[in-house]
Amino acid sequence: MPSHTEENYLKAIYKLSEAQPGVEVSTNRIAEVLQTRPASVTDMLRRLGEKGLLHYERYRGVSLTHDGRRVALLTIRKHRLWEVFLVNKLGFNWDEVHDVAEEMEHLQSPLLIRRLDEFLGFPQLDPHGDPIPAEDGAIVRPQHRLVSDLQPGEEGTVMAVKNTSVPFLQYLDKAGLSLGAKIEVLDKVAFDNSLEIRINSNKVTLISNEISCNLFVAD
Amino acid sequence: MPSHTEENYLKAIYKLSEAQPGVEVSTNRIAEVLQTRPASVTDMLRRLGEKGLLHYERYRGVSLTHDGRRVALLTIRKHRLWEVFLVNKLGFNWDEVHDVAEEMEHLQSPLLIRRLDEFLGFPQLDPHGDPIPAEDGAIVRPQHRLVSDLQPGEEGTVMAVKNTSVPFLQYLDKAGLSLGAKIEVLDKVAFDNSLEIRINSNKVTLISNEISCNLFVAD
DNA sequence: TAATTTTCCTCGGTGTGACTGGGCACTTTG
DNA sequence: CAAAGTGCCCAGTCACACCGAGGAAAATTA
Numbered sequence: 001m002p003s004h005t006e007e008n009y010l011k012a013i014y015k016l017s018e019a020q021p022g023v024e025v026s027t028n029r030i031a032e033v034l035q036t037r038p039a040s041v042t043d044m045l046r047r048l049g050e051k052g053l054l055h056y057e058r059y060r061g062v063s064l065t066h067d068g069r070r071v072a073l074l075t076i077r078k079h080r081l082w083e084v085f086l087v088n089k090l091g092f093n094w095d096e097v098h099d100v101a102e103e104m105e106h107l108q109s110p111l112l113i114r115r116l117d118e119f120l121g122f123p124q125l126d127p128h129g130d131p132i133p134a135e136d137g138a139i140v141r142p143q144h145r146l147v148s149d150l151q152p153g154e155e156g157t158v159m160a161v162k163n164t165s166v167p168f169l170q171y172l173d174k175a176g177l178s179l180g181a182k183i184e185v186l187d188k189v190a191f192d193n194s195l196e197i198r199i200n201s202n203k204v205t206l207i208s209n210e211i212s213c214n215l216f217v218a219d
Numbered sequence: 220m221p222s223h224t225e226e227n228y229l230k231a232i233y234k235l236s237e238a239q240p241g242v243e244v245s246t247n248r249i250a251e252v253l254q255t256r257p258a259s260v261t262d263m264l265r266r267l268g269e270k271g272l273l274h275y276e277r278y279r280g281v282s283l284t285h286d287g288r289r290v291a292l293l294t295i296r297k298h299r300l301w302e303v304f305l306v307n308k309l310g311f312n313w314d315e316v317h318d319v320a321e322e323m324e325h326l327q328s329p330l331l332i333r334r335l336d337e338f339l340g341f342p343q344l345d346p347h348g349d350p351i352p353a354e355d356g357a358i359v360r361p362q363h364r365l366v367s368d369l370q371p372g373e374e375g376t377v378m379a380v381k382n383t384s385v386p387f388l389q390y391l392d393k394a395g396l397s398l399g400a401k402i403e404v405l406d407k408v409a410f411d412n413s414l415e416i417r418i419n420s421n422k423v424t425l426i427s428n429e430i431s432c433n434l435f436v437a438d
Numbered sequence: 439t440a441a442t443t444t445t446c447c448t449c450g451g452t453g454t455g456a457c458t459g460g461g462c463a464c465t466t467t468g
Numbered sequence: 469c470a471a472a473g474t475g476c477c478c479a480g481t482c483a484c485a486c487c488g489a490g491g492a493a494a495a496t497t498a
Contacts, residue, residue: 005456027475040457042476047455058476059464090334100328109319115309224485246446259486261447266484277447278493 002053004106007075008034009044010053013064014072024061073137079105080126080133081116087127088120094127094178095169128169129160129179129216144216147183148193148209155184156217163214172215175205183217221272223325226294227253228263229272232283233291243280292356298324299345299352300335306346307339313346313397314388347388348379348398348435363435366402367412367428374403375436382433391434394424402436 002010012033016025027045031038049056053068064072082104086092092100107113114135117123124140125131133139144159158181161169172178176199186204187196193209221229231252235244246264250257268275272287283291301323305311311319326332333354336342343359344350352358363378377400380391391397395418405423406415412428 003455028473036456037458038475039459039477043457046476059474086331086334090331090338092334096330100326100331103326103328107319107322109322111315112305112309112319115305115311119309222484247444255485256487257446258448258488262486265447278445 001108002071005044006048006051006053007071007106009041009048010064010068010072011075011079013054013062014069014076017063024063026061030062070137073133073139075105077133077135078107078113080130081113081120081123083126083128084120084123084132085116088123093169093173095164095166095173097127098164098166125160127179128164129158142216142218144218146213147185147195147197147207147215147217148212150183150185150195150212150217152185152187155182156219157182158215159218160216161214162216168211168214171211175207176200176203177207177215220327221270221290224263225267225270225272226290226325228260228267229283229287229291230294230298232273232281233288233295236282243282245280249281289356292352292358294324295358296352296354297326297332299349300332300339300342302345302347303339303342303351304335307342312388312392314383314385314392316346317383317385344379346398347383348377361435361437363437365432366404366414366416366426366434366436367431369402369404369414369431369436371404371406374401375438376401377434378437379435380433381435387430387433390430394426395419395422396434 009030012030013025016029016033017023027038027041030045031041034041045054045056045062048054048068052065053071054062054064056062079101082101083097086097086100087094117135123132129142131140131142142160145156146162147156150156158177158179160179161172177183182200184198184201185195186198189195189206193212195207195209195212196204197207198204228249231249232244235248235252236242246257246260249264250260253260264273264275264281267273267287271284272290273281273283275281298320301320302316305316305319306313336354342351348361350359350361361379364375365381366375369375377396377398379398380388396402401419403417403420404414405417408414408425412431413425414428414431415423415425417423
């Protein structure tokens with residue numbers, strides 16, 4: 001049974017390796033996302049390596065073993081199911097759930113998670129549009145594009161967010177850019193890559209590159 | 220923010236002091252119910268005393284401060300609300316919930332608990348018939364009697380259980396003695412205090428003193 | 439009240455989990 | 469190949485929880 005911290009490390013490593021497939025996950029990157037020191041990371045990597053949860057060879061970056069990947073995906077599964085619960089059942093907003101789910105994802109009862117999944121109607125996506133891994137770790141990789149990759153004339157429907165920070169989500173709410181919103185790219189400012197978009201065939205707004213790099217759409 | 224272990228100690232102390240009001244809670248009793256050694260208890264009592272959660276004077280037993288009582292009651296509140304959730308929403312049996320709730324009671328978000336309470340319809344009792352403390356720590360002391368205190372000729376409705384162990388609850392299920400069952404005491408065996416009872420005006424059974432000491436009824 | 443028993447405090451110490459600064463080894467890059 | 473950057477290792481810290489042993493205090497009994 002992995003500790004909370006171990007689950008967090010494995011989750012972070014999984015997410016980093018997904019973010020840039022092929023590129024090995026570095027100690028410094030892990031330290032950065034987990035807000036800790038490289039020395040602490042080395043320490044934990046050694047332990048996780050000994051437990052057979054990842055392949056750790058010094059100076060060689062790191063990759064999850066089958067078991068490590070399972071733990072990471074199970075943790076993500078728990079996190080996202082609890083997020084669905086918080087939003088759909090308890091009436092939380094999508095910008096309020098992250099921290100609470102961060103705590104709930106460490107509950108260990110498998111039966112609890114199975115029953116929760118059933119209670120929620122076996123949801124496929126969490127409130128931010130991210131796919132929920134199955135019990136066996138299977139996860140569907142969504143076919144999304146970043147809004148920042150759209151060219152003028154293209155359009156799409158908002159399907160997911162890359163960033164789940166409170167300010168970003170609140171901005172989206174205010175701008176009318178929640179999941180399901182339709183976006184048409186009207187123009188792109190070459191200087192800073194900001195985009196002029198029409199939302200839901202209605203309001204026209206300018207969004208920064210910072211925003212469009214964190215928003216996914218599909219056709 | 221109290222640690223899991225601190226919450227468990229405070230809860231145990233609260234329950235012990237409720238079980239025998241007036242009698243001071245002893246180090247040995249605490250060690251017993253928490254399955255640990257007196258030396259460990261002394262250690263923790265000192266720490267909890269320093270934090271202002273209980274009055275600790277050596278050799279003098281122990282009593283909770285206002286703050287300590289609040290933490291204990293809040294922990295019990297969380298435990299019981301999650302038990303209701305598990306039974307009413309996720310379809311757990313009343314004998315399956317204790318361990319899971321033991322883990323969930325340590326979740327710290329106050330907002331979560333408030334929303335959960337609302338979602339459950341502000342329940343007053345948990346699945347074992349125990350009252351759920353309010354957010355401010357108010358708790359209604361139920362007007363129950365132990366079945367073991369009934370005399371032949373008396374009757375009552377099963378309202379709560381004192382023991383929540385799996386074997387006990389499963390026995391009750393099998394015997395038809397779930398909450399709400401009607402009990403008439405027909406006879407009492409003087410030798411071992413076992414009782415002959417009629418359940419729901421129907422089946423007649425013999426129950427041991429061990430059982431009747433853990434079952435509450437009301438008129 | 440004295441003797442005995444019980445309780446439980448104190449002390450010193452253990453183990454685990456997680457984190458860290460500093461020095462040095464290794465890799466990468468120019 | 470040298471410099472720069474990265475990451476490892478060591479030794480140590482800190483917090484938390486636990487525990488055995490021995491003796492002090494309190495309770496009980498004689």
